[in-house]
Amino acid sequence: MAKVTRILVIEDDPAIAREVVAALQHHGYGTDHAENGAQGLDAARSGEFDALVVDCLLPECDGLSLLRRLRSAAVRTPALILSALGTTDDKVSGLRAGGDDYLVKPFATEELLARLEALLRRTTANAETALRIGTLHLDLIERRAWRGNRSLDLLMREFKLLEYMMRHAGLVVTRSMLLEDVWNYRFIPKTNLVDVHMGRLRRKLELGGEAPIIESVRGIGFVLHVPD
Amino acid sequence: MHRTGFRWSLALVTPLAAGTLLMLGVAYWLGTYALHRTIDQAVLEQLDLLSARPASLLPFMIRSRMVQRPAMVTDVGLFTAEGRPMVGDITVLPRGLPLDGKVRTVEAAERPGTGLLRERAAGRILANGRILVVARDTSDIAALRDSLLRGLAIAALPAFLVSLALAILIERRTRRRLEEMRRASERIIAGALDHRLPRRAGGGELDELAGTVNRILDRLERVVRALQEVGENIAHDLRTPLTAVRARLERAGNHAETSGAVRAITAQAIGGVDQALSIVSALLRIAEMEQGRQIAAFEPCDLVALIGELVGSYLPVAEEHGIALHTELTIPATVAGDRDLLIEALANLLENCLKFTPAGGHVTIAIIGTTRQPIVRIRDTGPGIPPARRPLVFGRFYRGEEKRGSGGIGLGLSLVAAVIRLHGFAIRIFDASPGCIVELRCWQHGLAEAWPPPEEAPDLAPSIAAPEALSALPPGGADPPPTMHPAPPPGR
Numbered sequence: 183m184a185k186v187t188r189i190l191v192i193e194d195d196p197a198i199a200r201e202v203v204a205a206l207q208h209h210g211y212g213t214d215h216a217e218n219g220a221q222g223l224d225a226a227r228s229g230e231f232d233a234l235v236v237d238c239l240l241p242e243c244d245g246l247s248l249l250r251r252l253r254s255a256a257v258r259t260p261a262l263i264l265s266a267l268g269t270t271d272d273k274v275s276g277l278r279a280g281g282d283d284y285l286v287k288p289f290a291t292e293e294l295l296a297r298l299e300a301l302l303r304r305t306t307a308n309a310e311t312a313l314r315i316g317t318l319h320l321d322l323i324e325r326r327a328w329r330g331n332r333s334l335d336l337l338m339r340e341f342k343l344l345e346y347m348m349r350h351a352g353l354v355v356t357r358s359m360l361l362e363d364v365w366n367y368r369f370i371p372k373t374n375l376v377d378v379h380m381g382r383l384r385r386k387l388e389l390g391g392e393a394p395i396i397e398s399v400r401g402i403g404f405v406l407h408v409p410d
Numbered sequence: 411m412h413r414t415g416f417r418w419s420l421a422l423v424t425p426l427a428a429g430t431l432l433m434l435g436v437a438y439w440l441g442t443y444a445l446h447r448t449i450d451q452a453v454l455e456q457l458d459l460l461s462a463r464p465a466s467l468l469p470f471m472i473r474s475r476m477v478q479r480p481a482m483v484t485d486v487g488l489f490t491a492e493g494r495p496m497v498g499d500i501t502v503l504p505r506g507l508p509l510d511g512k513v514r515t516v517e518a519a520e521r522p523g524t525g526l527l528r529e530r531a532a533g534r535i536l537a538n539g540r541i542l543v544v545a546r547d548t549s550d551i552a553a554l555r556d557s558l559l560r561g562l563a564i565a566a567l568p569a570f571l572v573s574l575a576l577a578i579l580i581e582r583r584t585r586r587r588l589e590e591m592r593r594a595s596e597r598i599i600a601g602a603l604d605h606r607l608p609r610r611a612g613g614g615e616l617d618e619l620a621g622t623v624n625r626i627l628d629r630l631e632r633v634v635r636a637l638q639e640v641g642e643n644i645a646h647d648l649r650t651p652l653t654a655v656r657a658r659l660e661r662a663g664n665h666a667e668t669s670g671a672v673r674a675i676t677a678q679a680i681g682g683v684d685q686a687l688s689i690v691s692a693l694l695r696i697a698e699m700e701q702g703r704q705i706a707a708f709e710p711c712d713l714v715a716l717i718g719e720l721v722g723s724y725l726p727v728a729e730e731h732g733i734a735l736h737t738e739l740t741i742p743a744t745v746a747g748d749r750d751l752l753i754e755a756l757a758n759l760l761e762n763c764l765k766f767t768p769a770g771g772h773v774t775i776a777i778i779g780t781t782r783q784p785i786v787r788i789r790d791t792g793p794g795i796p797p798a799r800r801p802l803v804f805g806r807f808y809r810g811e812e813k814r815g816s817g818g819i820g821l822g823l824s825l826v827a828a829v830i831r832l833h834g835f836a837i838r839i840f841d842a843s844p845g846c847i848v849e850l851r852c853w854q855h856g857l858a859e860a861w862p863p864p865e866e867a868p869d870l871a872p873s874i875a876a877p878e879a880l881s882a883l884p885p886g887g888a889d890p891p892p893t894m895h896p897a898p899p900p901g902r
């Protein structure tokens with residue numbers, strides 16, 4: 183039996199904590215819940231967890247100082263910060279304190295799950311010069327892409343998009359993740375910006391009549407399938 | 411109130427009375443002491459003059475003086491050592507006059523042809539023992555003094571009374587005005603925000619004060635109204651999606667037979683809730699920006715790179731809309747700002763162009779002006795914004811009546827305005843006929859700090875973001891001080 187991935191939820195609001203824990207368990211995670219910063223810090227120090235979900239505002243020891251103390255104690259468990267208000271400042275200070283990703287309340291459960299998955303998958307600094315998934319091949323130095331033998335004529339943005347999808351292959355990637363990480367936008371455009379670019383990328387990927395490799399996940403985002 | 415008024419008029423009248431009395435006093439002093447001194451001098455002079463003459467010539471001189479009588483103001487009399495009159499117009503030696511050459515007041519009743527007279531007189535015993543007396547009648551002076559006093563009294567009393575009346579009148583008027591103002595203030599305090607302090611033409615300081623207070627009230631009223639409107643709009647715009655959500659959930663509860671149907675309806679309901687939530691977050695973000703909290707994040711932003719990048723992202727979107735997107739980025743421009751917010755503001759403007767411009771149209775983003783004062787100019791070939799609506803579009807929840815496109819919530823330009831304010835930039839809308847030109851006036855990085863702060867503090871609500879400035883001036887004018895400078899330049 184595969185080892186269960188364990189998540190520590192540090193959140194004082196009982197309603198939100200209940201929903202988050204329920205959603206995580208529903209998706210097969212093992213969860214623990216800490217109601218305040220002190221408890222959370224103790225639990226997280228044990229190093230038994232694969233990821234942390236940390237609320238920004240906590241009684242006793244707020245989320246950011248909790249993270250700072252964890253990091254200075256060399257606990258590197260990836261952490262997702264939950265915050266009530268999406269100010270740029272909050273986000274910057276959250277990431278600076280040692281958070282790995284940042285999610286603004288209210289959020290969709292799928293968004294939380296997708297980001298958590300991405301965090302769990304995150305590998306440390308990669309100095310690769312190429313990416314390969316199935317027949318997809320990216321040359322990161324020359325910025326060129328192939329599907330099989332066919333060279334893909336990608337624009338800069340499409341190349342970045344494909345690279346991101348490949349790094350998150352098999353994972354659901356949400357639109358806001360793409361906007362944040364590929365576009366570096368801190369807002370949600372009112373136009374279907376992501377979909378338009380993704381559509382073009384997909385068309386280029388399937389130009390030779392190949393099978394679709396990137397699929398939409400209704401209402402959530404996209405996934406790049408890893409061929410078995 | 412009454413008592414203060416009375417005290418006030420008393421205070422006004424007292425110095426007036428004192429002044430009048432003082433004036434009378436001076437008149438009296440003039441009429442007695444000062445005039446007497448002059449007389450005394452004349453008397454002494456004559457006495458000295460005559461007594462210095464040779465004794466033998468004196469009777470002759472006195473006689474000749476009498477011939478010139480009208481020219482002389484003093485009377486003279488020469489008496490023997492025994493006091494018998496020898497020559498002169500004084501025929502009786504004044505009783506009780508010490509003959510020491512000093513001037514005194516004497517009764518001269520004995521002089522023929524006249525009644526009781528008062529004179530100033532001085533006498534002296536000459537070397538040969540005779541007595542010389544010089545005198546000057548003071549009755550005319552007394553008469554002069556009396557008429558002076560009478561005149562003054564006649565003139566001063568009415569003047570005094572008139573002043574008193576005026577003082578009371580002015581006091582009454584002032585009191586009435588203050589009372590009016592107090593009553594108006596009470597009404598305003600009670601909530602009549604459109605009420606104003608009464609003003610009168612040419613009303614002096616009180617009127618000026620009322621004017622100032624009224625201007626404060628104008629401004630307050632605008633702000634409060636804008637806030638009220640925003641509040642009502644929030645309520646209204648939240649109610650719309652929430653009502654739909656409610657209806658859907660009700661439908662799911664009552665009619666959905668299969669779990670699939672329930673799921674579909676819940677998905678719709680979540681969409682509605684998300685819309686409501688997005689309104690709330692947008693409002694919070696705007697509010698946050700208006701409090702100017704993010705200035706710390708300012709950094710040099712290369713506008714050319716930033717716009718080029720943005721346009722690259724939106725190019726495919728524009729193509730989907732059948733709109734040609736152009737750039738003219740020939741002027742290098744770096745401004746101090748929050749990169750993320752600037753991108754968001756420009757994206758909002760661009761999205762508006764794409765939304766409102768019909769297929770086949772053009773949208774151009776250019777940097778004009780100078781490197782020191784770059785202007786980002788976005789031009790489309792859409793319906794444009796008529797001048798009357800230009801001040802309104804920056805208000806929260808403002809949408810054009812036509813509601814074209816996939817109904818926005820009308821917060822896009824409010825956010826743009828908030829970003830502009832935060833940066834101390836200016837924004838204006840012009841006609842492209844056909845179409846719309848939006849100009850964003852920026853400051854070169856490093857320049858904004860040196861720029862003098864604006865005289866006016868920004869209004870609280872963006873709906874009143876210096877609307878006057880939005881329609882003035884031709885597009886692209888190169889006048890350095892902007893008319894709309896809605897926020898202090900980014901601080902250090």
Ligand SMILES: Nc1ncnc2c1ncn2[C@@H]1O[C@H](COP(=O)(O)OP(=O)(O)OP(=O)(O)O)[C@@H](O)[C@H]1O
Nearest residue numbers: 762763766794803809810818819820821822823846
């Ligand atoms: N480029 C334009 N051409 C014509 N009209 C415009 C343009 N930009 C804005 N407007 C008018 O100004 C109104 C307010 O714009 P704003 O961006 O604030 O709201 P919106 O686009 O309707 O909604 P939102 O941006 O919140 O989705 C619009 O509804 C429209 O009537």
Ligand SMILES: [Mg+2]
Nearest residue numbers: 762818822823
């Ligand atoms: Mg808009």
